[in-house]
Amino acid sequence: MTTIQRVLVYAGAAVVTAYFLYPLYVLLLVGFAPVQYTLDKIYPAQFTMHYTLANLVTALTSYGFIDPLVKSLKTAFLVGGLSVALGFPAGYGLSRVSKKVSSAASTTLFVVNMMPAIVIAIPISTQFVRLGLYGSFVGVGLAQELVALPLATFIIYGTFQAIPRELEYQARIDGAGVGRTMLGVLAPLAKPGIAAAFLLSWMLSWDEFTFAILLSPVHPTIPILIYHNIQRGNLLASTAFALFLTLPVVAITIMLQKYLKGEYLSGGVKG
Template sequence: MQYVVVAFMSALFLYPLYILFLISFSPIQYTLGSLRPLQWPEGFTLQNLVLALQGTNLIDPMLRSLLTASLVGAIALLLGIPAAYGLSRLTSTLANTISTLLFFVNMIPALVIAIPVSVSFIDLHLYNTVVGLALAQGLIALPFSIFLLLGAFQSLPKDLENQARVDGAGMLQTLYTLLVPLSKSAVAAAFLISWMLSWDEFTFATILSPITPTLPFVIYTNIYRGNILASSALSLVLTLPVIILTVMLQRYLRGEYLSGGLHG
């Protein structure tokens, strides 16, 4: 039964990717209505990808997306590591309550806070900038980062930190030279998840950076113009880094890091 569930979930995950692949490399005379998921189209072409690349300035949006995602990952670690460390030194009940509240805050739709954030960013001259977009997307990524890192820090024996203090290490030195290296798997997972959350984020990217768009906004623009086949090819380009990073992420997403923040 377990294998049946795994097979079903795998098929459920891979089917949209299969359809995306099918549309991306189908001859241009095909339409969405003429495609048959169980029937391979006649011919195999890169014409959709070529047309998408010719009709779109893809390099700048892709570089902007890469830079923004990398900044979001860095922000999630710079703020998440000390925040998670501080929470891990509180009582389990208080730490779990605060981490749960962070997730409740994260459940607020991005559209609700995007408008006031954009007004503030205009005053701060951060509107339509990579830094401003990264800061806004960091609001989404930070709770996940704190949650992963909190579980890792809580799983480490307190005796390690006490011994470091006895040896003369300060709080920051203990954190960054002892605890962070011991939690490198959780640190890597927090960075990769934050990176992926930013990579395909759409709401903040649309409202806060309309003049210098990211790759998801470019894909949306092509869909709005009716370029479905070209949009599918661009979506495949957007999906590939996510697939690669997801495969890399599997080795880091161990059970103790995901559940550690929920247990005392």
């Protein structure tokens, strides 16, 4: 690289970094600085030396945070669990069927992934009312699974493609049944992929907005609680919840960096 190119690369990296980090910086600033330095000002300072935990403490203790937190956690674990329960066999099956069958099945999953949540949620809501699932974490989780399952399946599918079939045949010859082969031999080998699928599904549910607001508006998850508080003008509370929602997810995103590759994100579609 010439010097000019080097300068250009650093300048570009600096601009992109600023665009990606500035909003997070603002969120932290509003979250941790006293409100007279941030939202109470028409032109808030870009930097301050005054910090406080009072915003967070007030928000987390006096705005009914516990119920939404519990609901969000229950939903996210349900979605993660469903993704493994359905995605593990599906990913295994996909890696073993003929090319024609596997591309038909992954096309179906890919189409599901693109289905608008709002279109599906409207008819589902009346059925959930009838089944007593409307407003429950189970109902929200069952719907959110539609977003998570295709991605989880593709990740596990990718993992199985890398596991030699001979290992499986060996186990079968040694007398292990299908169940034991899957749980005893294949599951441990596919563990990283399964863990990634679980975490990604957990995270998709934790962040999900559309299904959650359409199917459980009165007993909200955290994202909906954030929205309700913006509507009511409780901006500091919504900021505190937003920070709380974001921290685990940013950690998981960085952990999953390896799996967030173009191929998985494009859902198996080749250009």
